[in-house]
Amino acid sequence: LSLSDVAEQVRRGEAFLVVPHLRPDVDALGSSLGLAAVLRALGKQASVFVPGKLPRSVAFLVSGASITTSVPAGVRFDATFVLDTATPDLVPAGLPEVDRRGPLIVLDHHAVHDDFGDLVVRDDAASATAELVVALARELGLSSLPAACATPLYAALAADTGGFRYPSTSASTLRLGAELLDAGAEAWPVAQQLFEVWPMPRLRLLAALIDGLETDFDGRLAWLRVSRALMREVGVDDDQVDGLVNYGRMLEGVEVSVLLWEWPAEAGAQATKLSLRSNGEVDVAQLARVFGGGGHRAAAGALAPLSMERTAARLRAELELVFRVSGP
Numbered sequence: 196l197s198l199s200d201v202a203e204q205v206r207r208g209e210a211f212l213v214v215p216h217l218r219p220d221v222d223a224l225g226s227s228l229g230l231a232a233v234l235r236a237l238g239k240q241a242s243v244f245v246p247g248k249l250p251r252s253v254a255f256l257v258s259g260a261s262i263t264t265s266v267p268a269g270v271r272f273d274a275t276f277v278l279d280t281a282t283p284d285l286v287p288a289g290l291p292e293v294d295r296r297g298p299l300i301v302l303d304h305h306a307v308h309d310d311f312g313d314l315v316v317r318d319d320a321a322s323a324t325a326e327l328v329v330a331l332a333r334e335l336g337l338s339s340l341p342a343a344c345a346t347p348l349y350a351a352l353a354a355d356t357g358g359f360r361y362p363s364t365s366a367s368t369l370r371l372g373a374e375l376l377d378a379g380a381e382a383w384p385v386a387q388q389l390f391e392v393w394p395m396p397r398l399r400l401l402a403a404l405i406d407g408l409e410t411d412f413d414g415r416l417a418w419l420r421v422s423r424a425l426m427r428e429v430g431v432d433d434d435q436v437d438g439l440v441n442y443g444r445m446l447e448g449v450e451v452s453v454l455l456w457e458w459p460a461e462a463g464a465q466a467t468k469l470s471l472r473s474n475g476e477v478d479v480a481q482l483a484r485v486f487g488g489g490g491h492r493a494a495a496g497a498l499a500p501l502s503m504e505r506t507a508a509r510l511r512a513e514l515e516l517v518f519r520v521s522g523p
């Protein structure tokens with residue numbers, strides 16, 4: 196860890212660009228908004244850059260001018276933070292040239308990752324990137340957390356721990372959650388946004404997914420499949436498919452849940468997105484790696500340049516090895 200080096204960059208600088216990964220999730224965007232609030236509390240300028248359409252699931256974090264969809268022209272940044280990002284492939288396009296963006300500072304908690312960035316603080320023991328943002332705030336001498344960072348950082352923590360339930364939830368995670376509530380975050384409105392408020396089409400999609408659920412390897416594996424035709428039929432976009440893989444893991448006896456998701460074809464080429472969840476026994480980040488993806492031990496994903504059936508066959512071959520090695 197080089198938190199003190201990062202803190203030194205912050206002390207020396209005036210203006211910072213803050214960037215979450217492409218199609219940001221709640222930890223990526225919440226950590227970015229939280230970091231921007233911390234920087235502003237220290238008297239610095241901070242811009243959070245999120246190009247393109249914001250996923251519906253994170254829209255509640257954004258109000259007014261808290262993000263920008265294009266890098267402000269004419270500003271020279273002293274450094275650019277990239278948050279919750281394990282690979283340069285997920286850094287959004289459109290960052291300024293190096294003389295205008297300064298060094299790339301990566302704050303991340305993915306166990307499987309590529310080496311990139313000029314200064315890297317990566318801690319796979321952190322339950323969320325939000326924890327690293329708070330560690331940096333402390334390194335910078337902020338005695339109390341600014342109110343503006345409370346909700347985004349609390350939401351990030353709650354999202355990546357599944358509502359403070361996953362094995363990554365430690366006593367210090369809960370203490371940090373409490374500190375963020377003290378700073379002004381509200382637990383229930385955040386929980387509603389993260390876990391409770393679903394549009395009808397998403398519930399209908401879940402019903403269809405559960406209807407089509409198949410088990411494999413004596414009930415240790417759950418398969419879920421989403422086709423474009425099903426998505427059209429129930430009226431959902433890609434945002435709303437995210438996270439549904441968790442439902443396969445709920446089934447008693449399931450160790451790994453797989454969601455295969457037909458991805459929009461580009462230039463006639465077929466592609467399938469894989470979402471993987473494990474109960475902790477099987478390291479699904481390693482499985483995702485086979486398809487060029489990544490993630491965490493219990494939650495990972497990849498985009499395979501294959502049809503859904505060929506992706507399933509390839510994955511099943513990998514899983515045969517996993518389940519044979521780990522035994523019944």
Ligand SMILES: [Mn+2]
Binds near residue numbers: 223279323
């Ligand atoms: Mn994260």
